[in-house]
Amino acid sequence: MRNIIQAGLALIGTATIAGPAAAQPGFPAPIVVNSGDTAWILTASALVLLMTLPGLALFYGGLVRTKNFLSVVMQCFGICCLVSLIWVTIGYSLVFSGPGGGFIGGLEVAMLSGLGEVFPGTTIPESSFALFQMTFAIITPALMVGAWVERARFGWVMVFSALWLLFVYIPVAHWIWGGGWLAELGALDFAGGIVVHTTAGVSALVIALLLGRREGFPKKLIPPHGAALTMAGAALLWVGWFGFNGGSGLVANFAAGSAIINTHIAASTAALTWALIEKLRFGKSTGIGVATGVIAGLATITPAANLVGTGGAILLGFLGGLVCFGAVGLIKRRFAIDDSLDVFAVHGVGGMLGAALLAILMASSLGGAGHPDGVTMTSQLVSQLTAIGAVALWSAVATAGIAWIVGIVFPMRATKEQEQEGLDLSQHGEKAWDWE
Template sequence: MNLKNALPALPLVLFPALARAQDAAPALDAGDTAFVATCALIVMLMMLPGLGLFYAGMARSKNVLSVLTQIFASIALICVLWVAYGYSLTFDAEGPWNAVIGGTGKLFLAGVTQDSLVGTIPEYTYMLFMMMFAAITPPIIVGAFAERMKFSAVLIFMAVWLTINYIPMAHMAWGGGWVFGIGVQDFAGGNVVHLNAGIAALVCALVVGPRAGYGSAMMAPHNMTMTYSGAAMLWVGWLAFCGGCALAANGFSALIMVNTMLGGAGGALGWMATEWVHRKRPSTFGLLSGCIGGLVAITPACGFVGPAGAIAVGLLTAPVCVYAVESVKRRFGYDDSFDVFGVHGVGAMMGGVLTVIFAAPALGGLGYPEGRGMVSQMVPQVLIMGFSVLVSLVTTWIALKVADVLVGLRVSAGTEYDGLDIAEHGEVGFRLGDGVYAGAAVAAEGQGPAQPVAAATVERTA
């Protein structure tokens, strides 16, 4: 099936229900509504326990609660800001600067009622689903500056970055801005979510600086079972993250979910095979990382490729991510704590390019906009990815500087030594006995409780 025959205009591929909104009298569809509402709830599980556990397990035991708290609080803050002005500035197309930012007609959801529709679903449901996208994107960046940034600075950074980065980027891509009509093949947010957050993570790692002892002290994950649980939830949630973007319960949304599942599987196998050849044994950490890398890469591609192409996208992306987290990071010496840039940033770049390749009908894809082929489609694809990188670089630096001026970015040396759990929140994640918390006895070495770890885990975090 050629894409031009499937939908009336390429920008509407992102949300096919919007195409139906052009009808004279769109009607509420209970099946579509139930599907999108369910996807929104699953994405919420994806980000709160999923992302939280995935990152918290990678932290040292003395910082586990700080990571969980930063993610939980950031999500709560973003949800409130989304209702206050985020939804309006993203999806109100009546503003005077519509090419870059939306209008103010829907501040605090003004005009959104129980009867208003977006396509065949209630606007409240649509707003909720898009809130999940807004709420999960900035917290991804937490993995770059974990274990060393003030909690107050994190909250300020999240609010500013959401306002000057995510909202305008989402509007330009999805809300009717100038990127919307260019015909970029980015189905579920490869640029707006993953490339954007990945580049922001790199900037944060460079500006905030490395953790004390980075490069000499062991900084291995304190709990790989926690990270495993989080990764499993992320994989489940990713099917709803991408599948819900169809805004309809139909065969197209089913294809998207199949592709998303296979992209993660291909990424997991690709990382495992690379590590097996390189180190002679695969690690659990590598398998989980590969799955996430494959899911990142399939995010822009899931609505344009076939199942075989989805597997290929994950398989081809994983080795590049391995190189980024094990060679590029070591060579340049930046401390991206949980490899956000190496997995999300690099994975999104690979996914954006591979989307165009495997969208080719000869490779099982759905094709290109009318009048375009693989080469002519690759031009806007790469240009918009470059634009996304530039915007993320500038806005992330600004957000960090605002936080730095207001409260400062780094915790004190003593706080970092003791762990952020005790110093920032007055709590601990684990207790070994009366008043003794895990990690205290070895805080000077900068590591959690002694435990055997895989060579791959040590090399990626030391």
């Protein structure tokens, strides 16, 4: 795919930023790395990493009991380090190199060797693009931590996350973002409603079923120990999401501003929607509820942030809050599935909802960016539903297989005694908080 894109750029009069050919007559004009675009992508990369460390660690950590807080933070740290190594060795190459239209990429730029001075079709160095995409690869398996908190062994988490990245995230990212078969079908996913949230959400639901419920669930109330920590984590996720969505256009321009405005408006609408539903149903709006509503709105707008207008963003935020609230109740109360921190109900459902509705809300008559030439609302919806279904199915099947295989060597679940003691001490020999 890389060679195809570079050849296309040559036809329209572009080349790399440097080299002797650039100064010779008859050669295409050099493409110039834009310092503003590059600075923005580097900043956006830092913002997306902020979402995992410390955003997600605090958001999830506040929702568990005191004796398990450190284990959540450790898992987020461990996944970050592990994924970073896999990404630079083979992950980036498998997603963004090799021929388009296939199932997986190649190893042309393994170890980030041979990166171009600019990433094809952009004005940023390829190293900056690889860094930005690495932060997406980090947060995706980290999202699943919320499904197995308080009962999964650290060793199993690490090995499972590594294999899941290789066999779920990387292929799906290539299918949609790397020019794979879903991209050729016309599926759209601006910043990860399918690649990030659908894969993590569906996989989290599978793991929750395989791992089993926490002791006492659902009859025994298992309250969070730090609502303030969760709200602080949600605030960091909210700010970091500006890099997540605003950076995905790879330019610092009007489109980036629009994506960030849509992101913020959707999150605000979803938070208020969630708070209102809680008030009407339970008599009080909670901090945990508002924080969860924010995340639901952010997940829902993610695949469509640059494609819908302001009205579309408000609608996606409202529907994200409403539908994800219902999904939480359905998963936990109706089916009694202990997806402990609602990864599927919030991230999975929100991401799939936004990915499907973008086919409608991107219509220019509704204030959106408009459909590509030759594409109708119906055909775009078919492409979106095909991508959602294929990714959800692959995520479920592959996750079940990986979890089972890893569990043969590394037991998935801590013992009953270890769970009662808490994973902080039983898995890491430390306490998050020393109250004595």
